[in-house]
Amino acid sequence: MNVIQNIKEMQQVITSLKNSGKKVGFVPTMGYLHEGHQTLMKQARKENDILVVSIFVNPLQFGAGEDLEAYPRNFERDSIIAEEEGVDILFNPAVNEMYPRSSTVKVIVEDRTDGLCGKSRPGHFDGVATVVTKLFNIVLPNRVYFGLKDAQQVAVVDGLIHDFNFPIELVAVPTVREQDGLAKSSRNVYLSSLERDQARELYQGLQLAKRRIEQGERNPEAIEQLVKAYILKTCDAAIDYVELRSYPQLRPVDTIVGKVIIAVAVKFSKARLIDNIILEIV
């Protein structure tokens, strides 16, 4: 496995691989790799000649008072996992390699961000879209892999790729869960053991909503209320949002039909967790 920290070197290595006809799969991450990332890597490994993983905790997507400093990091462990997953190139730039000076440009996300995490975290998706634009130009992949746990991020990157015409195929990979349903996340390490027990209820609440919709409920507000009440009853956590929207456009809907997402975000004492399910109602 080749560990690269320099942008120009990354571009040169990839360009020469692509010139020799190799297809490049790319898994961008913020590190502290877990089974969710490993699932992305396994799929990308299967579908491409070259597998690139980036590890970069992007300051631009953290707001004031968010957990940039506290975000868990462990490069040594990450590089062992990457090696085990058959990663060819691990791209691990320093912050001042990615942002060497105050930037003259940034990407603004104008749609798909008025709800869910976009509302709670102003500027977050601008930071995501900006760093993803940079990473696309540095890694020059044919396919990029994102996990559907961050479904709004997938929707934003889908818009970015289409509207800026990146010659890249977006592959959205289903959320990987613990045995009890909790979505895998780097932030799960910050749950106390009581919170860890309660955190399983986020997915249970989403499953409850799914069953209710399957039974015929078509009112989005009724579903949102149902999930909120379930979480309040089962978790000592503050609800940030429970929202039902169309997917991937993320528009509010009057009635539940077509492809919809039910997304939740809650704050435990030291960790903000998100989860979602996407349903297709004919």
Add this chain to the structure above:
Amino acid sequence: MNVIQNIKEMQQVITSLKNSGKKVGFVPTMGYLHEGHQTLMKQARKENDILVVSIFVNPLQFGAGEDLEAYPRNFERDSIIAEEEGVDILFNPAVNEMYPRSSTVKVIVEDRTDGLCGKSRPGHFDGVATVVTKLFNIVLPNRVYFGLKDAQQVAVVDGLIHDFNFPIELVAVPTVREQDGLAKSSRNVYLSSLERDQARELYQGLQLAKRRIEQGERNPEAIEQLVKAYILKTCDAAIDYVELRSYPQLRPVDTIVGKVIIAVAVKFSKARLIDNIILEIV
């Protein structure tokens, strides 16, 4: 010469050329080609295996009340000129090919645009940076050629390429002028014959400034006043701005030293003209 209107086709043709080791030079234009564009094409023709020219009048970079509708167009004449210059691929997308739906993202230019045309044309450079981002992803060039008549555009694209890490070399080409010094521009056709005579004075005013600096003047305001007075005396035109700034950072300077630009914009009855000179003062 291959004329392409479809984005996916353009990406496929270019990718297969690049995979066979060809270097791609790119001249983005809004058409109505003149000797300035031809100079860009000749240089790009010499320095690359494949020459791509785009013709696209980009609505996003025109403000309300600007000359989007009136902007001169003549595709038949343009394609003859492109053919003569040895263009391999002429990319000529329709507006709804480039902007098929309301966009979810755009590029914002946060620096280098508080003066010159950035001040007079709010949103203009966001539109330029957004379409250039799209064109870079569609044409995937190794080198891109821009004329220094639009020096602020060159500075913005320089920032865009660096800050978004596009693997593209920017080649800035000196302004091409008529015999009497008037900078070549598609908009010159809208000058009356009296205005056409007067328009030469923009460059004369800039040359006057250059001589005064060579004689030792180091006060930017004195130079700006000198050029303003000269233009007011010689032209029946409204001055939009006369500004002296650092280049390419485009910051105001206290004293004239290093690389600086003197830029002017004036409004004749039917055409807004711009011109500039860039000096290096040791």
